[in-house]
Amino acid sequence: MRLPDSDKKMNFLSIRVTIITLSILLIIAIVIFVVFWKKPPQYYVQYGVALGTNVTISYATGRGNAQQVVETMFKELDNINNIFNPWLPNSELYNLNHSNGQWTQVSPELLDVLEYSIQIAQKTDGNFDPSIGRLVNLWGFNSTDSRNWHLPSSSEIANILPHVGYQNVQFDGNKVRLLNGVWIDLGGIAKGYAVQLLVEMAKENDPNSTGYVDIGGDIGIIGPKYGNQPWVIGVRNPRGTSNDALTYVNLYRGYIATSGDYERYITVGGKRYYHIINPKTGYSDNYFQSVTSISDNGMLSDAFGTAAMVAGPNDISQWAEELGIGYFLIYENGQIQNNTLWNEYAK
Template sequence: MFRYFFIVLAVTTISNIGFSQQIYKRTLTLMGSRFDITVVATEKIKAHQYIDQAVEEISRIEKLISSWDKSSQTSLINTNAGIRAVTVDKELFDLIHRAIQLSKLTDGAFDISYASMDQIWKFDNSMTTMPTEQDINASVARVGYHNIIMDKEKSTVYLTKKGMKIGFGAIGKGYAADKAKDLLVKQGVIAGIINASGDMNTWGNQPDGSEWKVAITNPMNKNNAFALLPVVNSAVVTSGNYEKYVVLEGKRYTHIIDPRTGYPSTGIISVTVFAPKAELADALATSVFVMGIETGVNRINQLKGVECIIIDDQGDIHTSNHITIHQ
């Protein structure tokens, strides 16, 4: 379930006059995606040491959750689907457990076993006809979080059907952003941002005391932002489908697929979710696409400390209860 994220970080440019703290930022590729790591520190050397530690932590997580690395525990789980349970580290066990809880929360709109689906939808301009109903049904035959069996005492994970796979494409970068932030906070970094291709977690303030802000891109005109919002010690994720889609028989289909049906979601082109953790915001952003506007907003309104902004395919804006957009 690949997704395209586009979110612009609005960071005030600060001179060092009158401020002992400064902003240091590094952009690099991790987990196959762009990461922007920003820290506030008094010394350049120390700041880059902090960033190095964050990079090391993100790389560690990638090795743990990667389904492409044949030696990872995730790959071992997939290889042994329908054969045997696999013993995993507590960290991975807990991540999978939380993913299953999110599946229950979203009625299966979020499901890490989506990785089992055959890639019958193509978003590279090569599709000219709809996949058959038979092909779509076959693509979801091995999908279902109910078939992920976990044993807490033994710390094992078992996929009950052969050919099942789990993947963390819809939660992994958010988790990595959270873990990198936690590490830097423990190291004494007073403020910063981990931006994992739009999966963003922030803490503290800018050196002048102002809040970090994010500019939410207008998907109807990507050169402009429709909102500039503060993010205070929390996470924000924007998920958009305005660049990866296909039009078949006059209908627009997004690359975000409903793991329960095998059909792409429709009606929404952008979802932004604010939450305490990027992991949660990451999963919910995808889920809202799948659940649809009414169900998605209703579900977000039931979650404490979570808000969302939805833009539909007509350009209309829908928000959860505690967000107001002045246009």
């Protein structure tokens, strides 16, 4: 018995639809399997010490060279120290500080950071000032040995203040001249520069790589955790232990840095004096316990906190709005304040 041609056609179409349906279901199943069963990236984590502080780098890449890239990053930190450490004899910055006011050719790296530092100094009315090297030295805060930290006399500070001021830094192409005996100390911005440079090195190796760089609490995000999750970063309680966080922020990108009064400080007569020095007075101020900043620029996040610790609360909101910074402030009395952009990062 033969089927009518119309029935044959219907049967063929039914089989074809079934095959197409099964193919679609198979594709969907494969996609679901890949999404949910894909092996998460394996992070290579390395710890070390550089720029006078602890360093952690966590890195994952599909190119299989995570360890090699991280080791290259640590080597680059040695190079950065040889450029930016003002207290290391024969470093590039040390030599510039001891150039006796002569025009001195500097590397592109030092020139970039110096020029950016002066821009931030101008933007913050001199509350961030890279020319405070002689003040840092006077207080002994250039040393990691707390026995060297001390309260200078008022006359000693008065004698140093004429040798401070970012206006004394002059540029001529790739040459720099320091007038009036100023010394440059880039401690308020160098870590941010280093973090950003290492993040850029990681992304250059693999644009889809993930992880983070942490240099003494200055943190840059290479990429979201496992490719789609935030890195959860705590803001330290300045009056607690290093593991005591007051709040947390979720970062998929960007740079976060904290400036505070709790790392290098002395207490004299019941008053706390710390390493972030007001370039106009020669003393540290007591507006905040700490300032934490988030932005898309490592140097900016680092320098903003320093400027805010010096300036106090009056100008911070305006600076943050103009520069695109999220901030979290802890006042001296423990009161907390943050802005809208911080809340967007914290979600």
